[in-house]
Amino acid sequence: MKKFKFMKYKPSSWGFLSFISVLLVILPCMYILFHIFDKPNGNWYHIKAFLLKDYIINTIKIVIATGFFTMIIGTTLAWLIAAYDFPCKRIFKWALILPLTIPTYIAAYTYNGIFNYTGVVQIFLRNVMKMNLDPKYFDIMSIKGVVFIFTIFLFPYVYMITRSFLEKQSAALIENARLLERGGSDIFIHVILPISRGAIVGGTSLVLLEALNDFGVVSYFGVQTFSTAIFKTWFSLGDTSTAVKLASMLMVTVFIVLITEKWLRGRKKYSYTTAKVREIVPVKLKGVKAVGALLYCFSILSMGFIIPLLQLSHWSILTYKKILNFKFVGFMFNSIWLSIIVAVLIIVMSVVIANFCRINSHWISKVFSKISIMGYSIPGAVIAIGVILLMVSVDRKMVGIYKAIDSSSKTLVLSTSVFMLVFAYTIRFLAIGYQAIESGFDKIGMKFSEASRTLGYGVTKTFFKVDLPMMKPALISGFALVFVEIVKELPLTLILRPFNFNTLATKTYEYANDEMIHEASIPSLIIILVSIASIYLLYRIENKERR
């Protein structure tokens, strides 16, 4: 009965399936690595001589400015909400998450629609106020505009993480500082900022990864960055080798962000070691201070949610008759079935990998777990190029089989099908599903499965009888999070969709790009509603679990 002594659980189908899943995730990225050192061609020399500097400078400007402003807005809001009481605070506490429900590309064209020559702001100034101002003051289609959009619509990452840190971890420290008769701003600078450094940096790095992933905003505003360059070399020039080179440079930027995050966080982790979790008791603000806090929260919320939503609603009233037709239902249907298929796929993969990792304390499980969450930091454009290269080469190798099945078959089958899109989504969003599932497993711990095993059930039976029923909330949360991300996703969908295949997101982008901003409002509103619904669902699940 010689069994694998070093592993308390014999190698199983769980390990095998995990290995396959992880391999699929890593393959396209490997493909990019293999092609980095291909011999460069004329396009590359042209880009290197004339354009590369712009890409780098623009990208750096956007990253630094967005990081700076989201940090300020996110942290100050988190501190206000966590430590003070003022009118409507309870509403702001959750409402300040809402800007995340508006995808940045939708925000970009909406704000352009508000500020351009025929937009509500200039019309109001011209017709009502009789002021004739130079339109250039209202032009937001610039790097500043990009930073504005990213800041106002992505700051909730910093806000959410920092606030929950402050609420749960800092009560004793803040109360001590108050007892030592330090004032509010003093405490903020000398206590809050240092202790919540990890949370702030963590949130900001999420914002920056989103910014680096973005294609919709920069391309709509005509700002040249790595994402737009990758698209151009791929679509207009059909030049994969240059696209790969650009993609790898973008990856380097991502690594710099991630390493900086690690370094800035230092040894300080989110959680403190004290087991006592006591919520901080907020101080009541009065008079001017209360009004100031209220106005600050309200103005951010207006810019990040209320104003764009009102504008989109107005536009949708103007255009719904034209837009809502049979074809539109088709786009919606595409969005929904794609999102459901990928979300189910991701949740199944996440469950397999996470369960394998938690029952094996081997180093391999750590590697698997790291790879599973890697995809989210890789920008869509990079994943897209990797997936295309991989699929085309698979197709070339499979031609014989295609022809054997159907003699009139084309050469490129996989790489022109929706399969490619599903594959790429899975790589990019596996992290989101995986983290939800992993934290679900963390919550239930090992004891229930151990109890089941001492009662005579194997790993797989234990999983279906014990773990799965207890994991229901995590499964639903994971599914909802992935579903929304895919409904919103733009760059991957634009590059990898089959010819003439549209989703709500691509249709929104097409309308906006064709100067049909009003028409884009209906698909936008549907995407936003789906996001709001899923946030509400997650909120309900969390509340239920707390009870």
Added chain:
Amino acid sequence: MFIEIRNLTFKYRNSQQKTLKDVCFNMQKGEILSILGESGGGKSTILRLIAGLETPLSGSIIVDNKIMFDSNTFVIPEKRGVGMVFQDYALFPHMKVDENIKFGLTNLNKKEKDVRVLEMLKLVNLQDFSSRYPHELSGGQQQRVAIARALAPKPSVLLLDEPFSNLDTDLKSKIREELKSILNQAGITSIFVTHDREDVKSIADKVVTLKEGEILKSGKLEEVL
């Protein structure tokens, strides 16, 4: 000997020091053994090794003449026939009391299962609680369900991890008596882990005292304490 533990040595993957060093002890069938020691001394680890939830570095474990572990054998937990009551009971929250107890009865038909569940409920005196969910029971009741669940498949040995740690102090003596009578009625060979001498005195036949992974003393209750 019914249970033979020989030179059991164990180290957790992420720790520098050995959690257990050359642990040896024997048990006769039907005996109740207590492992006494300070927290972090490796007491619970011994139970986890006997149950097959961790793999020893070296040594051997023999239960009822079957080798569970030695240099070329490792029997996986589900094949060991060892019952375990976890420190916080680990009752499946999505199953009622009777479903929890029935869980381990895989080899019986439906009728036999029902009979066995009823026997167990009687043994732990919870006949009226069969259709409650675990969270609707008191701590002491939950513990009795956990014992019933572990005993239901007729294991060769019952392991109890800190059975009194989650209970109110004023209930302790009552629950000690209850546990003792349940174990005696079932006639089961049992090992329980505790840091409280009073637990040992009122229940155990034999004691092993453990300090920093090594056995200090072992023997009959009156010899050791």
